Amino acid sequence: MRRIFHRLLSPEEALKTIEERIKSMKKPEREVVKISEALGRILAEDIYAKVDSPPFDRAIVDGYAVRAEDVYQADEANPVKLKLIGEIEVGEIPRMELRSGECVEIATGALMPRGADAVVMIEYTKRSGDYVLIYRGVHPGENVAQTGSDITAGDLVLRKGKRLNSRDIAVLAAVGYDRVIVYKRLRVAFFSTGNELISPPNPLKPGKIYDVNGYVIPAMLRDLGLDADFLGILPDKYEIMLKSIREALNEYDVVMTSGSTSAGAGDVIYRIFEELGEIMVHGLRVKPGKPTIIGLSRNGKLLVGLPGFPLSCAMVFIHLIKPLLNELSGAEEEFHYWKVKAMLPMRIETRGGKTWYIPVQIVDSPRGLMAYPILRGSGSASTLAESDGFIAIPEDTLFIDEGEDVEVNLFEELRLPSISIIGSHCPGIDLILNLGEIYDAKVINVGSLSGWKALKLGTADVAGTHLLDEKTMRYNLHMPEELGLRDEVEIYGGYIREVGFIVAEGNPKKIKGFEDLLRKDVIFVNRVKGSGIRTLIDIELKRMGIMDPEKRIKGYVYEAKTHTAVASAVKNGRADVGVGIGYVAKLYGLDFIPIREERFDFAVRRDRLYKPAVKKFLKILKSERFAEELNRLPHYRVHEQTGKRIYP
Amino acid sequence: MRRIFHRLLSPEEALKTIEERIKSMKKPEREVVKISEALGRILAEDIYAKVDSPPFDRAIVDGYAVRAEDVYQADEANPVKLKLIGEIEVGEIPRMELRSGECVEIATGALMPRGADAVVMIEYTKRSGDYVLIYRGVHPGENVAQTGSDITAGDLVLRKGKRLNSRDIAVLAAVGYDRVIVYKRLRVAFFSTGNELISPPNPLKPGKIYDVNGYVIPAMLRDLGLDADFLGILPDKYEIMLKSIREALNEYDVVMTSGSTSAGAGDVIYRIFEELGEIMVHGLRVKPGKPTIIGLSRNGKLLVGLPGFPLSCAMVFIHLIKPLLNELSGAEEEFHYWKVKAMLPMRIETRGGKTWYIPVQIVDSPRGLMAYPILRGSGSASTLAESDGFIAIPEDTLFIDEGEDVEVNLFEELRLPSISIIGSHCPGIDLILNLGEIYDAKVINVGSLSGWKALKLGTADVAGTHLLDEKTMRYNLHMPEELGLRDEVEIYGGYIREVGFIVAEGNPKKIKGFEDLLRKDVIFVNRVKGSGIRTLIDIELKRMGIMDPEKRIKGYVYEAKTHTAVASAVKNGRADVGVGIGYVAKLYGLDFIPIREERFDFAVRRDRLYKPAVKKFLKILKSERFAEELNRLPHYRVHEQTGKRIYP
Numbered sequence A, B: 001m002r003r004i005f006h007r008l009l010s011p012e013e014a015l016k017t018i019e020e021r022i023k024s025m026k027k028p029e030r031e032v033v034k035i036s037e038a039l040g041r042i043l044a045e046d047i048y049a050k051v052d053s054p055p056f057d058r059a060i061v062d063g064y065a066v067r068a069e070d071v072y073q074a075d076e077a078n079p080v081k082l083k084l085i086g087e088i089e090v091g092e093i094p095r096m097e098l099r100s101g102e103c104v105e106i107a108t109g110a111l112m113p114r115g116a117d118a119v120v121m122i123e124y125t126k127r128s129g130d131y132v133l134i135y136r137g138v139h140p141g142e143n144v145a146q147t148g149s150d151i152t153a154g155d156l157v158l159r160k161g162k163r164l165n166s167r168d169i170a171v172l173a174a175v176g177y178d179r180v181i182v183y184k185r186l187r188v189a190f191f192s193t194g195n196e197l198i199s200p201p202n203p204l205k206p207g208k209i210y211d212v213n214g215y216v217i218p219a220m221l222r223d224l225g226l227d228a229d230f231l232g233i234l235p236d237k238y239e240i241m242l243k244s245i246r247e248a249l250n251e252y253d254v255v256m257t258s259g260s261t262s263a264g265a266g267d268v269i270y271r272i273f274e275e276l277g278e279i280m281v282h283g284l285r286v287k288p289g290k291p292t293i294i295g296l297s298r299n300g301k302l303l304v305g306l307p308g309f310p311l312s313c314a315m316v317f318i319h320l321i322k323p324l325l326n327e328l329s330g331a332e333e334e335f336h337y338w339k340v341k342a343m344l345p346m347r348i349e350t351r352g353g354k355t356w357y358i359p360v361q362i363v364d365s366p367r368g369l370m371a372y373p374i375l376r377g378s379g380s381a382s383t384l385a386e387s388d389g390f391i392a393i394p395e396d397t398l399f400i401d402e403g404e405d406v407e408v409n410l411f412e413e414l415r416l417p418s419i420s421i422i423g424s425h426c427p428g429i430d431l432i433l434n435l436g437e438i439y440d441a442k443v444i445n446v447g448s449l450s451g452w453k454a455l456k457l458g459t460a461d462v463a464g465t466h467l468l469d470e471k472t473m474r475y476n477l478h479m480p481e482e483l484g485l486r487d488e489v490e491i492y493g494g495y496i497r498e499v500g501f502i503v504a505e506g507n508p509k510k511i512k513g514f515e516d517l518l519r520k521d522v523i524f525v526n527r528v529k530g531s532g533i534r535t536l537i538d539i540e541l542k543r544m545g546i547m548d549p550e551k552r553i554k555g556y557v558y559e560a561k562t563h564t565a566v567a568s569a570v571k572n573g574r575a576d577v578g579v580g581i582g583y584v585a586k587l588y589g590l591d592f593i594p595i596r597e598e599r600f601d602f603a604v605r606r607d608r609l610y611k612p613a614v615k616k617f618l619k620i621l622k623s624e625r626f627a628e629e630l631n632r633l634p635h636y637r638v639h640e641q642t643g644k645r646i647y648p
Helices: A011-024 A166-174 A213-223 A238-251 A268-276 A310-328 A381-386 A427-435 A448-457 A479-483 A514-518 A532-543 A563-571 A582-587 A612-621 A624-632 B011-024 B166-174 B213-223 B238-251 B268-276 B310-328 B381-386 B427-435 B448-457 B514-518 B532-543 B563-571 B582-587 B612-621 B624-632
Strands: A030-034 A063-066 A080-088 A102-106 A118-121 A125-128 A131-134 A156-158 A179-183 A187-193 A227-234 A254-258 A277-282 A293-297 A302-306 A339-343 A355-365 A368-373 A389-393 A405-410 A420-423 A442-445 A462-465 A489-503 A524-527 A577-581 A591-605 A645-647 B030-034 B063-066 B080-088 B102-106 B118-121 B125-128 B131-134 B156-158 B179-183 B187-193 B227-234 B254-258 B277-282 B293-297 B302-306 B339-343 B355-365 B368-373 B389-393 B405-410 B420-423 B442-445 B462-465 B489-503 B524-527 B577-581 B591-605 B645-647
Touching: A011 A277, A011 A293, A011 A310, A063 A080, A063 A131, A102 A131, A156 A166, A166 B213, A166 B310, A166 B381, A187 A213, A187 A238, A213 A227, A213 A254, A213 A310, A213 B166, A227 A238, A238 A254, A238 A268, A254 A310, A268 A277, A268 A293, A268 A302, A302 A310, A310 A355, A310 A381, A310 A389, A310 A405, A310 B166, A339 A355, A355 A381, A355 A405, A368 A389, A368 A448, A381 B166, A420 A448, A427 A442, A427 A489, A427 A612, A427 A624, A448 A462, A448 A479, A448 A532, A448 A591, A489 A563, A489 A582, A489 A612, A514 A532, A524 A532, A524 A563, A532 A577, A532 A591, A563 A577, A563 A582, A577 A582, A582 A591, A591 A612, A612 A624, B011 B277, B011 B293, B011 B310, B063 B080, B063 B131, B102 B131, B156 B166, B187 B213, B187 B238, B213 B227, B213 B254, B213 B310, B227 B238, B238 B254, B238 B268, B254 B310, B268 B277, B268 B293, B268 B302, B302 B310, B310 B355, B310 B381, B310 B389, B310 B405, B339 B355, B355 B381, B355 B405, B368 B448, B420 B448, B427 B442, B427 B489, B427 B612, B427 B624, B448 B462, B448 B532, B448 B591, B489 B563, B489 B582, B489 B612, B514 B532, B524 B532, B524 B563, B532 B577, B532 B591, B563 B577, B563 B582, B577 B582, B582 B591, B591 B612, B612 B624
Parallel strands: A080 A102, A187 A227, A187 A254, A254 A302, A339 A368, A420 A442, A420 A462, A524 A577, B080 B102, B187 B227, B187 B254, B254 B302, B339 B368, B420 B442, B420 B462, B524 B577
Antiparallel strands: A030 A179, A063 A102, A063 A118, A080 A131, A125 A131, A277 A293, A293 A302, A339 A405, A355 A368, A355 A389, A389 A405, A462 A591, A489 A577, A489 A591, A489 A645, B030 B179, B063 B102, B063 B118, B080 B131, B125 B131, B277 B293, B293 B302, B339 B405, B355 B368, B355 B389, B389 B405, B462 B591, B489 B577, B489 B591, B489 B645
16 A cells, blocks of 8 residues: 655646556446437447448439539530439439430439439529420539548547547437447545535524535536536544445445545544545645545545535646546546636736646636636635636746736636626616626626726726715716726716615614724724725724724724625624615615715726627616616615716 | 518528517426536526525634734744634634633634634644744734625525526525526427438438438537437428427427428428418528528427538527527526637638538647638538538628638537647558547548648648659658648658559459550549549559540549548449559458559648647657557558658
8 A cells, every 4th residue: 555645746746646547447337328318428439430421422402413514514605405304302212314415303312313423403404394404514523422422331430438429429320320338427426524514405503604515516527427426414523434435435436525634624534545545645735725635445446535615626626636537437538628728917926836726707808818816715605606717827836927828727618798797786786787687797796996997907897886086075087097097988877875884773882973983892894995885984084083993993804895794794793883885774674874875886998888788788777767676776866867978 | 470481581680580589488487406406407586695605704724713913913033922722623613702812723614713803824833732822923804704705695696597507506505505496498309300311220221311410409409408309200291290290399398300491302391380380480591501490389389490411400500599599498698608719721702692601620720729611511421520610601791811710609619639630541540549549639531632731721730641743753752842831840751551453352344454444334433632542543644645534534523532432432333443552442352453552651740749649649650569560451561761750
């Protein structure tokens, strides 16, 4: 038994180590399947054509079968007259033989009669009793598909190891196969592990979270055409885990787990894999994804222990495990060509020393695809959902510069949204999208300022914004100048929202104004920097002369990403007060103390105004129906500039 | 009942006409599915988060939970000493409350204790009895994921109409769903029609061909996530077809057929669709694909009649029917982003007046993706198999110039081969690929000269060639100069093959030499222009003074694409003699009259020598094992230059 202790491998080293072992392992078993059920399966035999295709000389147009030499001179002015001696339908065996001066009516796909060597298209002929006038010459072989010209009996048409797509199935049928030998599908068992995990929809208890990997990894496995079963959540107990994994090894080709791989969790998975066989990889030199363990059971099956955090788990799965499963499947071509080249819109620095996985969102821009890094924690389920893929920066690369091309490993097939709305979070946006039936929008709530930055980068088509200018106390119109976007954006009037303090029902802490935030008995929940609300808060605090709010206001450093996150914090008692829109206070059944009305507008990149979804968005914004529906939302109203261009 | 007679629609007009009708139709029925079975299904409800994610403040690293203000000053030189008051495992509810000067050991994912607002990574600490030394400061919130910071309860996380991918399923689990409401899968019935069709593996009779569409269209439908059933081949009989289609309408959401749509076949499908409802499209202004009929049954179901030729059928399906099925499914985003931009390596001219579908093969080149038109008949099954997709040239475009970018509609997900070998057909190539286990090669047999042209274009990495130079009577070495490829290619010595006449067993026509081809009682089968064999034939005929072979040799104008096609023609009696390699004569049990030995070499683009599969190819060519195996093939042998560079 070979052991690799305390030596982290790079993903490339790990792949090489395991691939060498896999090569010596036997291919999966074979089975015979009907070609109608062979889609996505892997051929386990070379396929030779059983018949010629086409199996006979056939007409490829509707017209008249002729001897080319008879009509060689024919043209519009000098038609050639041929005697019609019969008709051949598709599937019929012609009995006649064509002699000079004769022709036969023939249908597309019909067998050519003896003596004929070309077909004149019906468009260039005229029937006249028993005769046909030919208005265009043909050369021998014209409009005829020759026997075996496409595929000849005996030709090698498909190779062993090919993953069958629908067109391969076309070829199989054309050359006479109704069944083929394929490798059996790899069967993969998956366990989530960890005492903190609960399956939805069971109610959450403190300290517990819903299991995600148990759904996402089996879904990814099925997407690859494998048989995957999620066998449940295992607690962090050595004996229980050992028993479950041992049983799964009897039935499955691969057993995968997630979680319980880090030192903090007592390295349970390591000990179990070691008990069941041999460890090939104990830790990867990647971030995130270090706690990855790969082993080989004594009965020759792959054991994979993935990290517990969903994003890390998915990235290691795609980068390292997917190619291994492909080889184990008997395939000689990769599962999917799920990689794209994209331009990095900003410099990324790593500290080197390991491979860095950086999740990215892909956005189409006039300069081509751009890979926009998402720099959030790997524990985030929404990072996984929002990112289209990730870049793997090798350990000897310390940075990638702005504007460089990177290869993005996609989680799935790339889909580009019809409109990309990045910026401040507002239920009004949802209303526009619903009214416009724009369902494939990408909406990313990162606050007004980040929305403007995304506009500048070109990753956003539209940004929702409510940034107050301290100097003029007006909203949004100062931004194009400030960001050097004067000629590049237009701003359209949005609507008015009422902003205020969100407090528990009955306002138990008796909050009346910003001065109450300084009280010792009040815990505040802040908003992220760059959000419109945060800008408002900081302007108000400054006016009050408070220059060190992080020291004087409890909770000031805790930054909620969205309005709803503020309401949620108040609702659950984690904070006593936050600032947000009245609409959300109402939604959460909380009390609301108005501070001021604010303008929420939409900045749009000029070079995206052509996009149908952008046009639709602006059209809805200006519509009567939107005005009616918006006015019905609590603490919202349209104004005379709603839907109109207000800049430039 | 509205009728559109004798007016062909463009694909865009057809799409618009039908989409308008579809909009007024009701959405598919809904059903509840477990999220573990929801992959690829279409959401029929908006999804709002049931819980916060994360549901509590949690550590995102292993380390010590602290009050940030306690360790603000800590660095390597001045560690801060904190009292360790406990430990929190993942999933556990902490009972302690942290006071100033204290810390708690905490695992990744564990719930933060009261009083703590940051976590110091274990790497920057040192345990010492009941105390911990902290070597790095943290700011409040560092290494902590805040409750709801990722997704907040009540957030709209997924919209109705979304096609669920594996990461959407991750989000569903994270926010507390184990089931969702989705639209029922569209059920599609498919019939192939035509008297000429037989299902494999039944033996072919004259005039019959194997049905292809019955396999490929249902496979494509399933690839789109629909329920598709192939209900068999229908004969061209009105009453039988009507009954079968009527029955299918009761059970399925969509009924599709292929074939029997053209005027030549009596327009049976048109008459049936008219009987069952209303015709929306009767003929498309596209080539190929004109005989396409689309209707709507009286019970509100889509009726689709596709052309019979597999390639036309597949192209119309992808371009026109796929988007319609998507809308009928209730989806608000397209099935797949199966389109790529690629550069056209040659000018294409159409005659305008209709949309032209041109099948293309995609090749990766140093200049990016190139779309290489395949200009063969639409009846060809191998054109469908070899093409990656097609370009649709609109009717107002008369040509697309060399070097222009085109949008390619892909049949399926794009896969690029590891090596592209275009040129002359030789079983020796199969041997190299098998020995090298290079299974994902793209091998296109188009003759030596076309192989050189593909090398020049950059679409081929390697070309197999056996072109005789009339002047020097040497093989291949004149080509780089002739095509202006002097600095761009290298030629590697291949092997010797014996070429001769292929005749029926016993040589019944007593063929001895080229002069026998002139005999009235001899039918010849030629090879395509640009093939090495054709070059040889034409040189020999010229030497004999024959300048008009197409008039003097029967069958001279019939051009077989491959050696095996020649042998097949002789075997089946369609020709008496052809020229080809001895190996194939032997394979077909035919007699062989040697003419000469020829050199088969490999030309390789220099800028592809880096490709692993190209390296492997050349390595195998030079290997002992290849020499042994090749010498075992009849009429083949290696020579002293096999595997060596012979040019430059």
